[in-house]
Amino acid sequence: MFKKILIANRGEIAVRIIRTCREMGIRTVAIYEAADQGSLHVRLADECVTVPDHHAFMDSEQIIDIARQVGADAVHPGYGFLAEDAAFIQACDEAELMFIGPPANVVALTRNKIGALERARAAGIPTVNFSAVSFSEAEGDNLRIAADEMGYPMVLKSCSGGRGRGERLVTKPEYLTDAVRRSRSEARTVYGNQRLYIEQAILPAHQVGVQILADRQGNMIHLGEREGSLIQHNQKIIEKLPPWFNGRTARGTAGNCAGNSAVVQLSKHRDS
Numbered sequence: 001m002f003k004k005i006l007i008a009n010r011g012e013i014a015v016r017i018i019r020t021c022r023e024m025g026i027r028t029v030a031i032y033e034a035a036d037q038g039s040l041h042v043r044l045a046d047e048c049v050t051v052p053d054h055h056a057f058m059d060s061e062q063i064i065d066i067a068r069q070v071g072a073d074a075v076h077p078g079y080g081f082l083a084e085d086a087a088f089i090q091a092c093d094e095a096e097l098m099f100i101g102p103p104a105n106v107v108a109l110t111r112n113k114i115g116a117l118e119r120a121r122a123a124g125i126p127t128v129n130f131s132a133v134s135f136s137e138a139e140g141d142n143l144r145i146a147a148d149e150m151g152y153p154m155v156l157k158s159c160s161g162g163r164g165r166g167e168r169l170v171t172k173p174e175y176l177t178d179a180v181r182r183s184r185s186e187a188r189t190v191y192g193n194q195r196l197y198i199e200q201a202i203l204p205a206h207q208v209g210v211q212i213l214a215d216r217q218g219n220m221i222h223l224g225e226r227e228g229s230l231i232q233h234n235q236k237i238i239e240k241l242p243p244w245f246n247g248r249t250a251r252g253t254a255g256n257c258a259g260n261s262a263v264v265q266l267s268k269h270r271d272s
Contacts, residue, residue: 009078014041074098153201164234
């Protein structure tokens, strides 16, 4: 059992981790910048360490240095980019800090979106149609040819990361150029990688996922199906378990849900 965990995140997710650790008798260390001083996660944690600015939450070297200074056994990234950073996970391993999350090799495999789809298909799992290769900025003509061959509507996706960043639905060929520009810009900013690939769009659709938990002893469980079809700016607003989809068409469900949110999309075109 861990004695002390550094939480490399803030806000609601940090609060949840702190409360769980308190129930388990594990001490917690929160990090915060000046603007967070009165935040709930700072007030609830057993120890707190201030950092210069928000960039520190993405500085893997600084996070590991803080964990060493406070004598933490493990680092919990919450959710977000550190949770998907294989290099950070590897750095935690080398520093003999337990990373609470998937191992680095698993994260590296899942961040390669084309490779992940190919592995799923090889395992007999049905997948959406997708391009076998990704496209750099210099390969715009090849991307357009691949899109024409796949047909519209189609979806542009970043090759790295998830959560819908760098993703654009393209319904007609004349919209492709602008969508590619916007997707590359966002992917470059968020992931540092502007390569894109394409998937065939499925419309209408529901976004339904199954979360899996596993430990190092080979035990594995799933948490059931949950639906995340209420989406704003490609980001899930809420997930519901069990899914509210009960056989009605997605288009009909969208009509029922639209009154509860200013911007609602029902789409399967995002990375889980």
